[in-house]
Amino acid sequence: MSKGLLLIWLIFFFQLVSLSTSSKDISFVFNGFGQSNLSLVGSATLLPNGLLQLAKDSQHQMGHAFIKKPVEFSSSKPLSFSTHFVCALVPKPRFEGGHGITFVISPSVDFTRAQPTRYMGIFNASISGSPSSHLFAVELDTVRNPDFRETNNNHVGIDVNDPISVESAPASYFSKTEQKNVSINLSSGDPIQVWVDYHGTVLNVSVAPLEAEKPSLPLLSRSMNLSEIFSSRRLFVGFAAATGTSISYHYLLGWSFSTNMELLQLLDFSKLPQVPRPRAEHKKLPFVLIIALTVILAIIVMAVLAGVYAEVSEPWEKVCGSK
Incomplete structure (x- = not known):
């Protein structure tokens, strides 16, 4: 075999290996986060029972939790993913609850320039709206910000490079038994299920109480091309939360993610950690x-x-x- 022919064969072989590697689907599931491979930054803390607390119970805090290694999305197929997680937002006694939790996809986990409060620990006032942000998020927001065109303090939104959602709706789910949308109080402190599915060019977002099955009709459904947002297919997936003068305990109980909807693993609710309920502190006399x-x-x-x-x-x- 000539050297030229051997070189061509080696190039072809490595291309096949690269194609095979890039097209491999990635899936993981965490029923509690005791054994999770997460990078925790800021005020994010892993509690002894496997509960992940994203933001501390004090003012102007930010917490981030991301998979340590970026997800290698296939370059030979359209970008797609499915995720299912369970969270709980518990207002601190004697405080107004806020600001919420976001599921985030980003080419970087450097959020040092991000701000808390209404920017939810992923955006900031100077670069919000810039295409260079390359940031996608689904927010569970519990504070109304009129500057961001928000109509209430209990909504779910889709964010692209900007805290002003491209689409949002009051938190609710389609009940199969009642055959209508039923409101959900995001700040109730009860566990809430969230599904985010992106296939082709359609993004669907659904929420429901822990005892309900996945709604047959999504809360949000939008046609969009996420491939235009990300210049790279090596992307980090994870969560962020922040507080301001409004404070909540932001908890994650479990999380499942896959680049293939059919391979998305089910969460085992029996293994999810319990959500603590903070007691109001009695004021001590001076x-x-x-x-x-x-x-x-x-x-x-x-x-x-x-x-x-x-x-x-x-x-x-x-x-x-x-x-």
């Missing part, structure tokens, strides 16, 4: 107030005892007897 109340109480007791002693010791009572 130390000075405690001392003052103690002194006042002591004076009252002494006055009462003095009065009783005076009542008993009246001289005229000893002569005439008590009335």
Whole structure:
């Protein structure tokens, strides 16, 4: 075999290997995050029971959780994926709940320039709307931002390079038993299922309570070409959450993802961690107030005892007897 022919054969062989590798579907599932291969940044924390908390319960926090290695989407096929996750947003007692959770696909996990509050830890005021962001997100938003054309504080939205959603709707799901859309309170603290499916050029987003099956009709359905958003097929998938003056505990219970809808693995609800319910803290009296109340109480007791002693010791009572 000539060297030229051998070189051609080697090039052809490596192209076949590359094509085979790039077309391999990727799937994973986490029933709880105790054994997950996630990169946690900012205030994201893995709790002992396998619950993933994205943002701390204080003001102006950001938390990010992404798969450590980027997903290699096939370059020989149209971009597609399906994901199913369970989350819970629990408002902190005595605070208005916010700001929400986003499912994110991005060529980078560098969100150092991102801002909390209404930018949800993935956008910022200076570059929002720029095509160079190469950012796709599905948001579960619990704060109304009129500047972002939001009509309520309980909605689901599709974001492309911008916190202003290209499409959004109040959180609800199509109930098979009632044959109508039923509202969901995202800030109820109860576990909520979310499905995001993208195939061809159609993106579908659905939500439902934990006890419900996947709705037959999606909440959001939009025709879009995500391949135009991403210049690379090596993309990170994960989640972000943020707080502002509004604060919630942002939890993830389980997550399944696949580049092939047919290979999407089911979540095992029996293995999902429980969502804690924070108790309202009782305000403690200041130390000075405690001392003052103690002194006042002591004076009252002494006055009462003095009065009783005076009542008993009246001289005229000893002569005439008590009335």
